[in-house]
């Protein structure tokens with residue numbers, strides 16, 4: 259458990275009772291002037307906030323650093339699971355599971371059924387890391403018209419993969435019928451600066467039409483997302499027997515005491531900055547934003563919106579979900595099996611002292627409002 263975190267406490271955002279009703283209305287647009295970010299703060303707080311923002315304006319463009327340790331620490335839970343699985347799975351296990359393009363069963367299915375083939379994705383879940391991307395992908399796959407790539411492919415963000423070309427990308431996809439939608443998710447896409455332009459040049463196949471690509475983005479309270487991101491780094495380090503400094507040490511500059519917008523977890527939560535880049539390359543109507551906090555509490559309602567956006571017949575129903583009180587999350591069931599997400603999801607977050615938390619909240623007020631304006635909708639972030 260991360261520092262200051264009492265073991266076994268429930269995930270912070272599942273405090274409200276979950277619900278499967280699909281009646282709750284979506285939040286509608288509301289925009290406010292950027293200056294409101296500082297409204298309601300005391301003079302001293304405003305001073306601190308302006309300080310943080312000014313520093314931010316000068317420092318907020320950062321390339322990923324090349325520190326290998328850092329990169330390993332930053333690996334997402336899903337990518338890590340994939341790597342572990344790759345190391346552990348013998349070829350035989352893979353075949354039994356039907357994974358991998360070499361699987362005999364899958365090859366046979368592909369040969370026997372001429373309508374089945376591997377298709378480039380028409381829908382991509384672009385992020386955000388720790389937003390609930392795995393839950394969204396797994397829940398979406400409950401609709402029989404959806405097939406999903408099992409692992410994060412990192413095609414558009416990693417040069418070495420992008421250089422392998424679209425045919426390589428297509429080969430990573432699961433077999434599908436022409437009436438099905440293929441979905442891939444790589445949470446790192448949203449915040450990698452080169453991805454939007456690359457994806458805009460990619461034409462998804464759709465019954466002979468081009469440019470049918472639809473993007474899904476799942477966002478969550480940006481401060482909560484930072485805590486989740488830090489928790490991931492904490493556990494990645496613990497697995498290697500390394501200590502993890504308290505979150506405070508990552509968040510605050512040692513020399514100035516200011517918030518560090520260049521700390522990757524903070525930068526990833528500056529959704530408006532990344533969104534501006536995406537909207538330069540994609541029309542707003544091709545992007546649907548899922549509310550990650552609501553997906554936890556009311557998965558059915560959020561999934562219904564996604565089905566509508568993708569033009570799918572609504573096939574996901576209340577019977578596909580059951581609440582697991584031990585995990586504190588909804589788990590999934592369909593005709594074949596019941597499953598919860600793995601243990602790397604829903605771990606307790608560190609407790610952050612009140613003053614630092616308040617400072618983070620104030621820091622994100624302006625970027626959040628900017629995001630609401632860009633998207634034409636709001637979120638219930640504190």
Ligand SMILES: Nc1ncnc2c1ncn2[C@@H]1O[C@H](COP(=O)(O)OS(=O)(=O)O)[C@@H](OP(=O)(O)O)[C@H]1O
Nearest residue numbers: 334335387388389390391392393486587603604605
């Ligand atoms: N049904 C269900 N079960 C378990 N977990 C759920 C579920 N729905 C959403 N979530 C939230 O998903 C968060 C992890 O997000 P990602 O899958 O995007 O993480 S990753 O970037 O792929 O590592 C994870 O964040 P943490 O709680 O911080 O671990 C969960 O809160």
